[in-house]
Amino acid sequence: MxxxxxxxxxxxxxxxxxxxxxxxxxxxxxxxxxxxxxxxxxxxxxxxxxxxxxxxxxxxxxxxxxxxxxxxxxxxxxxxxxxxxxxxxxxxxxxxxxxxxxxxxxxxxxxxxxxxxxxxxxxxxxxxxxxxxxxxxxxxxxxxxxxxxxxxxxxxxxxxxxxxxxxxxxxxxxxIASDVSGVGFSLNPMNNCYDEAVIDAGFGLGEAIVSGIVTPDHYVVDKVSMEIIDKRISEKAVALHLNPDGGMTKGAPTDPQAQALTEGQILELTGLIKDTEDHYGFPVDIEWAYENDRLFLLQARPITTYFPLFPEMITAPGTRKKLYMDTFGLTQGFNERLSILGADIWAIVLDRLKRGGMPAGPEGYLLNLHGRQYFQLHNMMKGLGKRALDLFNSYDNALEGREAELLRDYKAQTMSPQMKQARRAQISMVGKMLPHTIRLLWDPIRFAKGTEASVEGLLDKFRAMENDRPFDALVEDAFTAFDAIFFDFLAYMAGFLGEWRIRRMMRGTEGEALKMFLVMDVPSNPTSAMGHAMLALAGFPDIRATLDAADFETKIRERSYAPEFMEAFDAYIDRYGARGFREIDIATPRVMERLGDFFQQLKAINLDDNQMLHAHTRKADAIAKMREIAKSKGKLKAFDKNLRTIEVTYGHRETPKYLVVMMNGALRRVALEIGAEFVAQGRLDAAGDIFELSIAQVAQAQTDETLALRPLIATNLKPMEIVAGVKDYPNFIDSRGKIFRKHIEAGSGDLAGMAVSHGTYTGRAKVLKTPYEKRLEPGDILVTVATEPSWTPVFVNASAVVLEVGGGLQHGAIIAREYGLPCVSGLPGVTGIIKDGDLLEVDGTNGIVKILETAA
Missing domain, CATH: 3.30.1490.20 (ATP-grasp fold, A domain)
Incomplete structure (x- = not known):
């Protein structure tokens, strides 16, 4: 009782x-x-x-x-x-x-x-x-x-x-009739560092701090070395004290600017914070008080708003730290985890595409863990040297200016066998590439035609994939076919070389500022080609006459549209039907499974005023000016030859990922068939549950009908429970939880980020979290976290782009350059700073976004 x-x-x-x-x-x-x-x-x-x-x-x-x-x-x-x-x-x-x-x-x-x-x-x-x-x-x-x-x-x-x-x-x-009181955190809530205690202190009762009527002193202490690493003393103009007969009295301290805690008290209090955290086994915040120089613990609560690391990523306090870069936000345009099956396949993709030069595992460069993937920057700094630092900054400049700190505190101390093997693989790759590179440079146009033929052959194999072998064998066969045409992807190098030659030709002339147009909207780019195919579909009278998504789905499934439209639609599905939001995950539904969303994308395209039309016009004008300059130098023939090479080859830098996505679409189709078989056997509740099994588990389940699948799925998902409430994953975090961010403030109206696409534009902001959230009107400035190919139709109406996630290699930056849109990236938190309707000036040349006027 x-x-x-x-x-x-x-x-x-x-x-x-x-x-x-x-x-x-x-x-x-x-x-x-x-x-x-x-x-x-x-x-x-x-x-x-x-x-x-x-x-x-x-x-x-x-x-x-x-x-x-x-x-x-x-x-x-x-x-x-x-x-x-x-x-x-x-x-x-x-x-x-x-x-x-x-x-x-x-x-x-x-x-x-x-x-x-x-x-x-x-x-x-x-x-x-x-x-x-x-x-x-x-x-x-x-x-x-x-x-x-x-x-x-x-x-x-x-x-x-x-x-x-x-x-x-x-x-x-x-x-407690406290002389000094306040709150303390066993981790730093500003940067998530597990090794830093944060203390706020004021005179009298802590209620003055909790209620916000006084600005407290602020101390940050390294819990490992027990050193005070930051101290900000405030003017504490108000103090609350107890009355002997009850209640409180508000008054002014004797010396409001005096430090509330002595150095010894700060360290004693840090010890109490550590002891309380050790007692609970998780981060805590506490309320504390000193009465007659005696320290009391008044309350302790779990901190629920910190970012938890997977245990495999954590190092012990005081040991050599590790540094991670989350690849999804910076390279893929989304932050959600991959499915178990999707993560398995994506890990193989990275291993095969990098040909052994990007080894996975704790001692390698990649860490594939619980549906996420990380670059292990501590190992990369050791194995790749300065190139690693350049790579980090090309994705996001949050670490810029911290190179000395990174090398001192994070660079791995020894070269692991995996790093040595990666170095040998990179050297070996140069030798293997040499004969293909010679063929490419000798006749890039012919080489590109061979690449296109190889791509079509591989697409045919993916289209013909059937559920006729164990799933692991199907995956291996798909990647073996992929490997067979690997060196055909080198075609893009000729385009890079052609671009370099023209840039050198334009140096010192007005054509130098037009160089970005050389690689804009090239026909060989499958993502750009998809955009044009969508524009063509959107222009059919059938689409303009369709009232809603339900009507569209019915007519597609009944094939009651005009034959010309159905033919174009079938061709689009055949070539791009596997593309979409979070497309690298096999678990992601494809276009035919999301016809309603696809219809909304088509309807959102403005046929008369869109960026593909503008890009074509701007590019034609820029090319004409550069041809005149080349002609004046007697180099018109060389210019045209290099431009032709760029058009035919440069876009193939996107081909490997395009093929991976099409492979994913084929594997998804087969996986769902297998999943349906497991449902019929009573082993799964839904066919889609198969995506939370690994490749090996699916294959084993196909041969062993006694294998219980629901418990396997529960075991696979268990490690992810600690991040179940996480909405935003940090791009850079160390093994003691410290998050590295580029700090920006909106006070002056100027936001400094990374310049990723040239030009300046002034217009109204439209903040989107997903590509389907709201309609982007012509002239709007797209403001979002990051994008991927499913966002391509959104860019059609955008006039400039602002991205939270930095880097010139992400999809949003690439498409912005393709369409000639000014683009600034690397602005953490900007989707919370900028609101719909704010008037912005986006300077993509210098990486500056100005908020000229806030929306009413």
Whole structure:
């Protein structure tokens, strides 16, 4: 049977349901020997008579029916009028007599739902400080009543917590008459570093800091070396102090600019923060106080807003750190994890495409882990030298200017066998490429025709793929066919060389500023070709006459459109049907599975005013000017030859990924067939569940019908639970949780990022999180985190692009250059700074975005 009251030093073990998270924490830390002031918890059972009386009232039923402010206030008023029963009074007085005589109490709530991993009610329940003994009954009733506050009830509704189970415990604790107090974090909430404690301190009671009426001192301490690494002293103009007869007094400190804590106290407090974190085994924030130079722990809560690392990525405190770059956000245009099967296949893609030069595993350059993929920068700095630093900065300039720090603190100390093998593979690759490169440079046009023939042959193999072998054999056969034409992809190198020759030809002339147009919208680029194919489909009268997505889906499935349109549609699906949002993941539905979204994309294209038309015109004008310059130098023939080479070969830099995506589409089709067989056997609930199995598990399941698949899926997904609530993954993070970001501020209206596509444009912003979210009108500036090929139609109406994720090699930057759109990237948090309708000036030449006017 639950006790009515538990003292903090109780020998019993109350549950969360009995005393709530806050009281349970104080009882646990008291038992652990941490310096917690004496106190007691009035349990949920203590308040059972009150709760039972309230929950039979019409006011309570009205609150359940509609938890409005008015309904909550009526129930809260009932609760505040409750009086203690004889049993409650006897139990409370008996425990209060155990406190030392004199002094006052702090009274606060402790909800069974509070401070759980997924819910924090911080600041919603009422706290009462400086409560005298004769005020206890009245204040306890008020603390109890706060559980019916509209803020609490609304938060529960949002969190999916049932209101019917509303209950509360209340803490009564000896009030510390603090000289100095504040809060402390066992990790740095600004950069997520697990090795840094952060302390905010002010004079008097901590309520001044918590309520925001004073700016506290701010200290950052390295928990490993126990060194103070940052200190900011504020003018603490207000202090709250206890009155001997209860309540608080607001006054001014004797010296508001004095440092609140001594150096010794800062380190002592850091020790308490470490001890509290060690006790719980996870990051915590605490409230603390010094009274007569004695340190007390007032509260401890889990930090729920930090970014957790997978255990495999963490190094022990004080050991050599590792540095990771999350490849998805910077290279793929999305942040979500891959499916288990998708991650398996993508890992093979990177291994085969890099021909052994990008080894995976803890001692290699790539880490494939729980549906995510990381560059291991610590190993790459050792194995690749300065080239690695250049590579990081080409993706995102968040690490720019920190090269010395990176080499000092993160560069691996020894060369692993995998790094040595990668170096040998890179040298070997040069030799293998040489004969193909000679053929390419001798006749790039002929070489490119061979590449196109190889691509068509591989596409035919993917189209013909059937469920006639074990799945692992199908995957291996697909990659073997891919490997066979690997050196045909070198065609793009001739385009790079041709571009370099023309840039050199234009040096010192007005043509130098037009060089970007050379590689814009080249016919050999499959992504650009897809954009043109979509534009052609959007121009059919059939599409313009279709009213909605449902109508489109019906007519496509019934094939009731005009034969000319169906022929064009079939050709598009045959060539680009596997492309789409998150296309590198085999689990991602393809165009034929998302016909409604595809229709919306087609309808969003403005046929009369779009960037493909503008790009064609601007490119033609630029080429004409450069031809005139080349002619004046007597180099027109060389110019035309190099331009032809660029047109035919340069776009093949996108061909490998295009083929990987088409392969994924074929493998997806077969995987779903296998998944349907598992469903028929009663081993899966849905065919799509197969994507949470690995390649080996699928193949084993095909030959062993006794293999239980649901438990395998549960095991595969278990490690991902720690990041279940994560929405934004950092691009750069070290093995002690420290996140590296480029700091930007919107105060002046100027945002400095990375210049990735030349030009300047002024227009209104449209902020998108997904390509299907809202319509981008001609002239709008696209503002988003990052993009991938499914965003290509969106660019058709954009006039400039602003991206959170940096780097000139990502899809958004590439397409912006293809269409000649000014583009700035590498602006972390910019989608939260810029709002729809803000007037922007995007300077893609210098990497500057100016907010000229905010939207009304």
């Amino acid at each position: 639950s006790a009515l009251i538990y003292s903090f030093d109780t020998d019993q073990r109350p549950t969360l349901a009995e005393v709530g998270g806050k009281a349970l924490s104080l009882i646990a830390t008291t038992k652990a020997g941490l310096p917690v002031p004496d106190g007691l918890a009035l349990s949920v059972a203590f308040f059972a008579p009150w709760t039972e009386a309230i929950k039979v009232t019409p006011e309570w039923q009205a609150l359940l029916d509609a938890p409005t402010k008015e309904a909550c206030d009526r129930v809260k008023a009932l609760a505040a009028q409750m009086t203690l029963t004889d049993a409650q009074t006897e139990a409370l007085i008996g425990h209060l007599d155990l406190f030392a005589s004199g002094g006052t109490f702090a009274v606060r709530s402790s909800s069974p739902e509070e401070d759980l991993a997924g819910a924090s009610f911080a600041g919603m329940y009422e706290t009462f400080l400086g409560t005298t003994r004769d005020q206890i009954e009245d204040v306890v009733a008020k603390a109890y009543a706060s559980m019916f506050d509209i803020h609490v009830m609304s938060y529960k509704v949002r969190q999916g917590i049932a209101l019917e189970g509303t209950a509360i415990s209340v803490i009564v604790q000896r009030q």
